[in-house]
Amino acid sequence: MTILWGKLKDKWNNPGQVEQSERLSENATSGGRRADVEYLASGEKADMSGEDARELTGGEKTYLTLSGLPLAMKFEWPFHSSTSGADFWVLHAHVRLEGSGGLTAPVAVNMSATVREVFPSLEPKDTEAPIINAIRKEVDRRQLEFVKSGKLVPLQFSSRHYDFKRNQWAFGKADDTTIRRFLERKIYWQTKLRGGDVWLGDATDAQYLQTTTDHLAEVANQMAGAGLIKLERRYATALPALMARGEEFEAARRAAVEELEKKHAFERG
Numbered sequence: 001m002t003i004l005w006g007k008l009k010d011k012w013n014n015p016g017q018v019e020q021s022e023r024l025s026e027n028a029t030s031g032g033r034r035a036d037v038e039y040l041a042s043g044e045k046a047d048m049s050g051e052d053a054r055e056l057t058g059g060e061k062t063y064l065t066l067s068g069l070p071l072a073m074k075f076e077w078p079f080h081s082s083t084s085g086a087d088f089w090v091l092h093a094h095v096r097l098e099g100s101g102g103l104t105a106p107v108a109v110n111m112s113a114t115v116r117e118v119f120p121s122l123e124p125k126d127t128e129a130p131i132i133n134a135i136r137k138e139v140d141r142r143q144l145e146f147v148k149s150g151k152l153v154p155l156q157f158s159s160r161h162y163d164f165k166r167n168q169w170a171f172g173k174a175d176d177t178t179i180r181r182f183l184e185r186k187i188y189w190q191t192k193l194r195g196g197d198v199w200l201g202d203a204t205d206a207q208y209l210q211t212t213t214d215h216l217a218e219v220a221n222q223m224a225g226a227g228l229i230k231l232e233r234r235y236a237t238a239l240p241a242l243m244a245r246g247e248e249f250e251a252a253r254r255a256a257v258e259e260l261e262k263k264h265a266f267e268r269g
Contacts, residue, residue, distance in 0.1 A: 068252035
């Protein structure tokens with residue numbers, strides 16, 4: 001895959017410019033339990049699809065990166081094949097950095113023929129999770145720059161995110177400390193930005209952290225035992241002890257943004 005990001009939003013509203021963007025893309029290429037906790041660590045499954053989870057949050061989710069950045073993503077389904085003769089498929093997306101005053105990264109995800117063979121179909125149910133995680137991973141690697149406006153810049157994204165030996169997506173194995181920090185930040189940001197309960201059985205998050213939804217729930221159960229959240233099955237409600245750490249989570253976001261901006265300022269000279 002290749003992701004091109006930049007000032008593409010206007011292009012989405014003008015189908016006549018799609019071929020031009022695809023040509024740019026081709027040129028660029030020539031991821032302790034408590035009594036009040038009701039949860040079954042294994043047994044009954046309560047997993048929900050990304051679409052179901054979005055319904056819980058009013059139609060939009062917050063996707064947290066490991067570096068602590070909360071993102072919102074919108075995809076312009078479906079994929080369409082390139083009209084310029086190259087053998088790839090294109091999906092447009094709009095990535096917003098939450099709490100930044102409007103910083104965005106419009107992207108064009110270009111799927112190569114090699115990666116296309118991995119998917120049973122190009123429908124969202126098969127492709128959305130790894131695309132979300134590929135974008136998150138590129139943000140972790142500081143490959144995407146969030147701007148209020150800017151020129152189109154190519155970003156390489158290849159099948160390095162797929163483990164062909166094990167036939168699975170591989171975005172980096174997270175240890176339990178990283179998973180807990182991720183869940184704490186996810187619950188904080190989802191609560192602050194959207195409100196309501198936070199779904200922790202997200203298969204997309206599990207794929208991103210290279211773990212299972214059952215293990216995510218086990219870590220969340222430890223958080224409930226520590227008095228940070230109330231957990232009912234796989235729905236988490238943030239408690240005051242977690243929300244009181246808001247400055248910690250906000251500082252992590254600011255630090256991640258500063259590192260990202262510093263990296264791109266250096267590249268611009």
